[in-house]
Amino acid sequence: MEKKKTLVLGASLNPARYSNLAINRLVKYKQPTVALGLKKGNVGGVDIVTEKEEFQDINTITLYLNAKRQEEYYDYIISLHPERVIFNPGTENPELYRLLRENNIDFENACTLIMLGTNQY
Template sequence: MTTTPANKTTLVMGASEEPTRFANRAQIQLQQHGIPVVLVSPKYKTINGVTVKQSLNEVSESIDTVTVYVRPEILESSLNAIIHLAPRRLIFNPGTESNELQKRLINSDIEVINDCTLVMLSENRY
């Protein structure tokens, strides 16, 4: 396990309590790497002992990275709120990519990465 400063806080968009879901695995792996997480999902109150924000409007923490586990159609409706949070980067996990949304994020000075958070963590590229 590596120690990561709090300024690496990662928002998990589409958090899930289901152990088979990649968002759940990402939450656990991020925490095991010492990375603080903020979970966003309208479906849950807590996941693995972490309080879940029902929407991005509830997020007050400084966010370094947003890792996406929702379809582009869902992300699009939240894009302005993400841009307002001004994360350093956003990771489109496989199946969540959108060229149109990527352009809007890049135009807002947010780095866009098309990759898998779990693979990035396992290869020390996070």
């Protein structure tokens, strides 16, 4: 599987949360992973930061925030120039789709966990 540096946006320390599962699965599949969430901590060896850091070489942003919570991150997402954004179930957002299109950033409505498990990542 090709290495695609991924930002998990909406990362959680709670092991029952899908963002937490996604971090662990990304690590398992040896994908370079960074994470941004509300609380600092570490999941699967990945530090969760709480500030909008200027991460370099982000290929994929996988979203675990609902549409309303995404609004404060629009400019941040675009500033990272990812190749794609994955809208996991429950994160669909036509307003952000439009902004991504305007900035030539690909996006898809998909589940990161399933994509990894079926070698479609």
